[in-house]
């Protein structure tokens with residue numbers, strides 16, 4: 484079963500070396516693999532080219548629709564594994580789109596890799612495939628609040644949140660824009676007993692100006708509530724650019 488990847492330009496898979504820009508592994512050199520397709524539709528999603536294809540009229544703030552064939556590429560796991568091994572033998576970040584939608588193919592990919600640290604960026608709505616789960620060292624789980632524009636019952640699946648909260652490998656990374664979002668995060672933290680040490684707040688923004696506009700307030704909030712703060716390093720270094 485092949486993998487469906489995102490592209491940087493038509494025909495070029497989005498598979499690249501970069502510094503992990505967010506969360507507990509921030510600053511670590513890593514190989515990134517970006518998969519196509521998502522089960523949610525966040526209106527501020529910075530990678531809408533992975534899911535918002537022509538004909539998908541769900542709202543997005545840029546109101547863009549992307550051509551599917553130019554933005555997707557299907558490759559066998561063997562090919563993807565060889566490209567990853569050539570880029571970096573140490574750390575792999577798998578993202579998307581929603582990578583856990585392709586769990587069986589990812590499990591096969593991971594069995595073909597040299598021994599390396601594998602972390603997965605996920606919206607937290609999909610259980611990891613049983614064969615994939617033991618091959619992953621870290622899950623960076625970013626549950627979606629009401630400002631994402633997804634229906635609440637799609638964005639937050641209670642049994643999944645309970646499972647992530649109980650999993651020591653899972654770090655929560657909430658995208659926050661304002662005070663209302665913070666109230667939702669604190670309620671989820673209380674409801675699912677998420678330890679502050681595994682809970683990051685990250686400003687919503689796709690530019691340094693947008694991030695800086697929110698980060699002063701967000702830093703105070705983290706101090707007040709004993710939560711972790713994460714920047715989006717790659718935005719400052721390279722902007723909102725595919726393949727970085």
Ligand SMILES: C[S@@+](CC[C@H](N)C(=O)[O-])C[C@H]1O[C@@H](n2cnc3c(N)ncnc32)[C@H](O)[C@@H]1O
Nearest residue numbers: 527528529530579580581604605606625687688
């Ligand atoms: C594009 S998503 C892909 C993985 C998965 N679908 C998810 O949402 O976690 C990667 C990360 O970027 C975050 N993100 C997307 N758009 C953003 C924005 N405009 N501002 C801040 N973070 C954003 C997501 O919340 C997630 O943590």
Ligand SMILES: Nc1nc2[nH]cc(C(=O)O)c2c(=O)[nH]1
Nearest residue numbers: 501502503504578604717727
């Ligand atoms: N450098 C860099 N770090 C990242 N961490 C999470 C990312 C993502 O899009 O999931 C990401 C990304 O796109 N680039």
Ligand code: SF4
Nearest residue numbers: 521523525528580606
């Ligand atoms: S869940 Fe992730 S990839 Fe999907 S729309 Fe939201 S931010 Fe984008």
Ligand SMILES: [Mg+2]
Nearest residue numbers: 529530578717
């Ligand atoms: Mg990103």
